[in-house]
Amino acid sequence: MITRLVTEEGLQKIKEELENRKTTVRQNIANSIKEAKEQGDLSENAEYSEAKSQQAENEARVAELEFMLKEVTVVAHNAKTDAVQMGSSVIVNFNGSKMEFKIVGSNEASPAEMKISNESPLGKGFIGKKKGDKVEIDTPNGKMKYEILDVK
16 A cells, blocks of 8 residues: 655645535536436437546546545644655745745645645655755756755
8 A cells, every 4th residue: 555645735635626526526417417318319419428428537536536535644744843844835045046845745746836746856855954954956957956045
């Protein structure tokens, strides 16, 4: 069994998505299927085929989310430490630019939101470091140098 690490926020998002898919999304798809059936011949009914496809995708995602909930371990952020850890926000200097990343589990990672996985090269490089540390990280684009300005 693979244990996936998530923050409390990540766990909450998984639970909310699962609840939404089991209620609202299922109901909307059921309504679409009902309306498509009322149109008659199902063999050439594109709306029916699309609704059944959406239903299959939704049920697959529900199963995936339920499986995730069984294998996740919530990692609580320890505010008493000054080292970077899961759930930390880390402010760094990179090439003269100030950037802020949040360290999250791989399921929560969202580069667009500056949420990086603890398993990514950056995440691995930052974990355990403290304010003032300089970090050199091997990335696909070569070695990158960061200075940790603050850890929250």
